[in-house]
Amino acid sequence: MPMNPAELHARTFRMHREALMDLYAELPEEHGTFAAWEGGMSLIGQADHLAASSAMMLAMIAGQAPQRPAPGDGSASVAEVRERLRQTTDQVSAAIAALSPEDLARRVPAFGGREMPVAALLDSLIGHEAHHKGQVWVMARMVGLKPPMFVKMG
Secondary structure, eight states: OOOOHHHHHHHHHHHHHHHHHHHHHHOOGGGTTOBSSTTSOBHHHHHHHHHHHHHHHHHHHTTOOOOOOOTTOSOSSHHHHHHHHHHHHHHHHHHHHTOOHHHHHOEEEOGGGOEEEHHHHHHHHHHHHHHHHHHHHHHHHHTTOOOOOSSOOO
């Protein structure tokens, strides 16, 4: 039986996020604060950003205004960010998989006051995840880690 569109979005999100979690499972604590350039997000900051962004997308899908994390709301360690990624991955993928075709077609307030269909917002979420994950892959190599495959299959 073919997957419904919401399940497909959830699966695609998980394929990206689980590869990211595999990398963070191997990241030594001492490299968590590494940033590739001055003023750039650290490896912990990148993961916090992705966790917060995915939770923010859920709020947008529910028709709520996106709430940016408060300054100082970030993870204090690699161990903490691993747990944050695990929690948001489970929460977000379950919420996406539960969406109906009507939910996917529904237009919601999005970035900059625009409206977009929930399906398009999910595509944006997955693209955003892949963008930052690419940055993390490069940063991981800079600290001597060999990243896993870019997406986790099966």
